[in-house]
Amino acid sequence: MKIKSLAILAVAAVGFTACSDAWLEEYKLDQNRPSDVSMEVLLPSAQAAYGMTQGDVLPRLTSIFMQQMTGTDRQSLAHNRYAQIGEGDFSTPWNNSYAGGLYDLKLIEDKAAELNAPAYAGIAKIMTAMYLGVLTDHFGDIPYTQALQGADNLKASYDSQQDIYATIFSLLSDGKSELAQPSDVMPGGDDLIHGGDLAAWAATADGLRARYLNHLSKTSQYNAADVVAACDDALNAGVYCTIGFEAALNQNPWYQFTVIDRAGYISQFGTMYDMMEASSDPRIDFYRSADSTTMPAYGSATSALPIVTPFEIMFVKAEAQLASSATDARTTLEAAIDAHMTWLGVDAASIATYIAALPATTDLELIMNEKYVAMFSTGESWTDWRRTGFPALSAPADANLSGMPRRMPYPEGEYLYNGDNVPMPLTSSPDEKFGVDATYRLWWDM
Numbered sequence: 001m002k003i004k005s006l007a008i009l010a011v012a013a014v015g016f017t018a019c020s021d022a023w024l025e026e027y028k029l030d031q032n033r034p035s036d037v038s039m040e041v042l043l044p045s046a047q048a049a050y051g052m053t054q055g056d057v058l059p060r061l062t063s064i065f066m067q068q069m070t071g072t073d074r075q076s077l078a079h080n081r082y083a084q085i086g087e088g089d090f091s092t093p094w095n096n097s098y099a100g101g102l103y104d105l106k107l108i109e110d111k112a113a114e115l116n117a118p119a120y121a122g123i124a125k126i127m128t129a130m131y132l133g134v135l136t137d138h139f140g141d142i143p144y145t146q147a148l149q150g151a152d153n154l155k156a157s158y159d160s161q162q163d164i165y166a167t168i169f170s171l172l173s174d175g176k177s178e179l180a181q182p183s184d185v186m187p188g189g190d191d192l193i194h195g196g197d198l199a200a201w202a203a204t205a206d207g208l209r210a211r212y213l214n215h216l217s218k219t220s221q222y223n224a225a226d227v228v229a230a231c232d233d234a235l236n237a238g239v240y241c242t243i244g245f246e247a248a249l250n251q252n253p254w255y256q257f258t259v260i261d262r263a264g265y266i267s268q269f270g271t272m273y274d275m276m277e278a279s280s281d282p283r284i285d286f287y288r289s290a291d292s293t294t295m296p297a298y299g300s301a302t303s304a305l306p307i308v309t310p311f312e313i314m315f316v317k318a319e320a321q322l323a324s325s326a327t328d329a330r331t332t333l334e335a336a337i338d339a340h341m342t343w344l345g346v347d348a349a350s351i352a353t354y355i356a357a358l359p360a361t362t363d364l365e366l367i368m369n370e371k372y373v374a375m376f377s378t379g380e381s382w383t384d385w386r387r388t389g390f391p392a393l394s395a396p397a398d399a400n401l402s403g404m405p406r407r408m409p410y411p412e413g414e415y416l417y418n419g420d421n422v423p424m425p426l427t428s429s430p431d432e433k434f435g436v437d438a439t440y441r442l443w444w445d446m
Helices: 002-016 022-028 039-055 057-065 074-079 087-115 118-139 161-179 198-214 224-236 253-261 271-278 310-321 326-344 348-356 364-374 380-388 412-417
Strands: 241-243 305-308
Touching: 039 057, 039 087, 039 118, 039 241, 039 253, 039 305, 057 074, 057 087, 057 380, 087 118, 087 412, 118 161, 118 198, 161 198, 198 224, 198 241, 198 305, 198 310, 224 310, 271 364, 305 310, 310 326, 310 364, 326 348, 326 364, 364 380
Parallel strands: none
Antiparallel strands: 241 305
């Protein structure tokens, strides 16, 4: 009887509203999924998504590849030998970027043009360059020119990595120019990275430019003098860019993995720690806990995620200075080590002792080995190894590949929904998918 009564009421409702759906209007809007949001909402969303893109799946894998830490349980144990890593593992960082942060940044640029807000547009362009840099350095060719168009183009073609790098430099330059223009709307607390400090964003653009110019060291486009000049611009501007986290609702992604979600999967052992122990490196206690399972400085709930720092740029500068002066390179190298140890909280006496014990000869291997330790927990160590071959590492004897990985496979979703455009066949061999075979190796790694 109750069901019959409901049916009668439903028919009556249709009859009474046959010519109008006004009664539905208040139900059409989902307050939790608004059709339009402000730049002040889009910016922190894009920044939070970036934190996960740079700080979650990708660096966990590359830190294991680079023997800066060791997988000790479940799939992380298999990752030591490059096993149980497939296309499905990369859907999260890819989707966080394209469906999340990059799309939000595009919306910010559109809104900024309407509202005369070049401050927001400049930040959006610099952050877009940040996203593209992480993606292209892991996957090579990626969609951009035809991407982020929603339903207008669901099957975007891929831009070559060489073109993506040109886009990165253009975005950094244009973004910095936008920051210098008068803006009717200014960011503030909604900017989770710099709190609306446009000078800090300009310095970040300079630092990123130095990093990506240096990534080209194996290509004909590399110019050491240009790298040094970009480093000086960034350092003189006070480059320092991190994203912070909160203990309760927004925890550091390393903490989420090593403490909350997958405790015991990864331990703090490996070639890097062997090197640190051999040199009595005072940073060990900052890097790993007493039980060697967690990361005190980099992986507490509130540890900031480094995006671009002065010590990274000093290492970049030291490498570039080798082309003209080993003496200058040595000075900058020692300053880089000092800056990193000071940032961690190492005492001045221990820093001085460590620097005094460094090998006397300043060469590329020394600089890259020291940078390898300082860039712990980031993907930059993997990029540096692919560029320079330092530190000297080799694949484990039981590896699932014939050499160390030099790229990541494309995500599963791309093969499912954009397969005609993916520049690597799904049937490629594991050595091809991971760049051990040079067929699909990254442009700057040829």
